[in-house]
Amino acid sequence: MDITLLAVDWALVLEKFIFIAFIITVSLVVALYMTFGERKVAAWIQDRLGPNRAGPFGILQPLADGVKMFFKEEIIPTSSNKILFILGPSLAMITAMLTSAVIPWGDKAELFGRTISLQIADVNIGILYVFGILSLGVYGIMIGAWASNNKFSLMGGLRAASQIISYELAMGISLIALIMITGTLSLGEMVHQQKEGWWNFFVQPLGFFIFLICAFAECNRTPFDLAEAENELIGGYHSEYSSLKLGFYLFAEYINMFISSAVMATLYFGGYDIIPFYDESVWGLSANIMALLGAAALFFKILVFIFIFMWVRWTVPRFRYDQLMNLGWKGLIPLALFNMLVTAAVILFLKK
Amino acid sequence: MQLTNKAKLVDRKPMSIAEKIYLPAIFKGMGITFSHIFKKKVTIQYPEQTRSFSPVFRGLHILNRDEEGRENCTACGLCAVACPAEAITMDAAERLPGEEHLYREEKYAAKYEINMLRCIFCGLCEEACPKDAIYLTETFAPANYSRQSFIYGKDNLVIPHPTENPEAFTKAKGLIDERKAKANQQTA
């Protein structure tokens, strides 16, 4: 195959550029409002009302929070490693945003006579890409933690790193079972298959469950938020951070949540498929409207997952470190292996 | 020896499978938290809504006037003596001819100060007052930038004038009357 990259399709570049800008804006805005949603959900679960003073129903609250973050004093500790201290939050933010590249946000749309794929890059190893970026997410935390030159920060960073590495294994094994069923690593192809047939959740409920728990752990969310256990480690890896850099860390967590919700919806709940076991093409709507509806369906699923993230956070207390490791290594990994073996056996049996 | 029936033996039985995998308990907990989303919220939207106070609530002080707007206080000093926190100071002055519309008695408090940072809001000044002059209100939680501004003088303490500012006066007076009624009820 002769690769000629010199002949650049500028329209394609422009299209992708606009789409990337759009996706990034959307994930930032969603993350912004997730902070608001989190406070509201927390309040409701605790029989309170939550922020309701800034704007109608308090919807301007995230702006107020942002402005507050922005105008706080930016402190870089003198004994810290300055370059890495700044690199940490930036890395956390970048890795959080990168995953959105391979998620199919909707079906193909037609605009200005072009067929536009609502996916930034349909690489044939999409799921591995997600996985690779996830495994890089730990660097932002670790570098920031070490650069702070603070023992509590370092402990938080180490906890985060060991936790993410441990849960990545179970997550990977649960994904292998899924890949065996779909026979592809491309997320676009997976959604396509789910659109035609069953949602993967119905085939892989146990796998989904393991994936969900691991996603909680990867996002450093309660009950797995040992990295920032404030009653043991002050603020964990972001103890020394202030102002916008702290904001970056907190924001990266929410973007991570958003992206992993999107990944879960894509992998197990049919992505932009609107109704399971139902062929939506009988509605006879145009491709553009179907693409929009599909994107809306995906968005709805993402919001449901985000709610589950918050719901769990305000229900389940934090694990102790040994409990965390026990659950990861002795609980989830054997379970995921069992799931994988059973899946393989069933596939072999059915193919015969 | 068993003193009460409150003692509870710790259950050290090995966990059953359902307990070991934790999930039933977690789902139960999630059910509980979910049901709380739809419960009635206990929040009181403070500046708009206020909580109704108990009859014995003791807030900031107020110095009373009679119906003609004359100050009741005669600067006898009983409140200052009664005050366990020594928060009250006053300077007495003699009422001059022509000031009868300002002060009810021949002697009045030229300066009357309560240090709200020292005050413990015990209400003993209210009990000590023979002239129906000082009352504790339901106002609370003042906020300010300096310690000096928490020393309340007469300008902060005296009840609004009944003819100059009748609305505020009736409101404050109403509170006092309510308070008196409640106090009477309690003693009766």
Added chain:
Amino acid sequence: MSITEILFWFLTAMAVGGALMMVTSKNPVYSVLWLIVVFFAISGHYILLNAQFLAVVNIIVYAGAIMVLFLFVIMLMNMNADNEPQKNIWLKIAGMIAGGCLLLVFIAAIRQTEALQIQKVNTGGQTGLIHLLGKTLFTDYVLPFEISSVLFLSAMVGAVVLGRKGD
């Protein structure tokens, strides 16, 4: 120069520069971070060779897991320039000889590549993609593949045995 070439030279410069910085950095944490940069450059090379699978696996395994463990250990050891032990002169000489030998082996290996290039199997540039890679691994190279998995198993068992010693 085509874009591929520009990318190639950029990635090459990144890889070599990163490697040099990794070796010359005083601070071990910097060394690890530069090594990660090198891995990224190499993954970029893999992508240029249309071997996306290898590229991503390189990132997941090396940058994502192994280097995190390295970083872990180095951060916990808290190594500074001032508590670095003074090395024996003989140790330095021995190191130089060992490094020189390694360089010799590399040069000898690279000299052979010209002969190997002739044998290059043309699979239409799809060699690096998962389907072909999987097929090749499980047909032509099934024995080395299985032997390496046994090696990993033995490493795992060894780790468990070492870990249980404490009890």
